[in-house]
Amino acid sequence: DDNLLNYDAVKDFNNILAGAVDSSVSSGAFPLILGGDHSLAIGSLAGISRHYENLGVIWYDAHGDLNDSRTSPSGNIHGMPLGISCGIGDTDLVNLYDAGPKVKPENIVLIGMRDLDEGEKQYIHDNDILTFTMTDVRMMGIADVMKQALHHLAEKCDGIHLSLDVDGLDPMETPGTGTPVDGGL
Structure with a gap:
C-alpha cells in the first residue's frame, strides 16, 4: 500500500x-514491551x-490509532495498530503472526482521547467502543475511569492488554513524543 x-x-x-x-507468555512470564513507536502494538x-x-x-x-490507509492523514502505521488488530487495513498486517483480527472492538476501552481523526470517530461510533476523553478523566478522576474500564471488560474478557502511549501524557511532562497533544495527564 502506497500510503503506509x-x-x-x-x-x-x-x-x-x-x-x-x-514465547514470554508461554513460559509464564509477564511481557512488558517498551518502544519508541506505537506500531509495536501490532506485534x-x-x-x-x-x-x-x-x-x-x-x-x-x-x-485512537484506529486508522487504515484510507482514513490516515499521514500514512504513519503508528496511527493504525489498534485498527489493524481489530481486522481493518492492510491484509498482511491484519494477518501478522496469526490470521485474522486479534481483538474485538467491543473488548476495547479507549482512555485519554483528545485528538481523533474523522475515520477513527466513525469507527468508534459504529462499533460502540467505550471511550473516555481527557475531559472525562478530569471530571471523574483516573481511578474511577480505570474502575469503569475494568468493570466493562471483566465479565467478557479472559485477559487484558494495557497499552500506554507516551502522547497520552501531557507533553510538558513527556516532551519526547513525536505527536504531542496538550492536555494529557
Missing part, C-alpha cells in the same frame, strides 16, 4: 515481537492474543 510509511520495517519488527511476546497484540479467547484492551493514548 516504513511498511517493511514495521512488518518485520512486529513479526519478531509477536514471537517474543508469545504485542498478535503475540498475546493467541493465549486468550476474548482479549480485552485498555488503550491509553491521545489518539
Whole structure:
C-alpha cells in the first residue's frame, strides 16, 4: 500500500515481537514491551492474543490509532495498530503472526482521547467502543475511569492488554513524543 510509511520495517519488527511476546507468555512470564513507536502494538497484540479467547484492551493514548490507509492523514502505521488488530487495513498486517483480527472492538476501552481523526470517530461510533476523553478523566478522576474500564471488560474478557502511549501524557511532562497533544495527564 502506497500510503503506509516504513511498511517493511514495521512488518518485520512486529513479526519478531509477536514471537517474543508469545514465547514470554508461554513460559509464564509477564511481557512488558517498551518502544519508541506505537506500531509495536501490532506485534504485542498478535503475540498475546493467541493465549486468550476474548482479549480485552485498555488503550491509553491521545489518539485512537484506529486508522487504515484510507482514513490516515499521514500514512504513519503508528496511527493504525489498534485498527489493524481489530481486522481493518492492510491484509498482511491484519494477518501478522496469526490470521485474522486479534481483538474485538467491543473488548476495547479507549482512555485519554483528545485528538481523533474523522475515520477513527466513525469507527468508534459504529462499533460502540467505550471511550473516555481527557475531559472525562478530569471530571471523574483516573481511578474511577480505570474502575469503569475494568468493570466493562471483566465479565467478557479472559485477559487484558494495557497499552500506554507516551502522547497520552501531557507533553510538558513527556516532551519526547513525536505527536504531542496538550492536555494529557
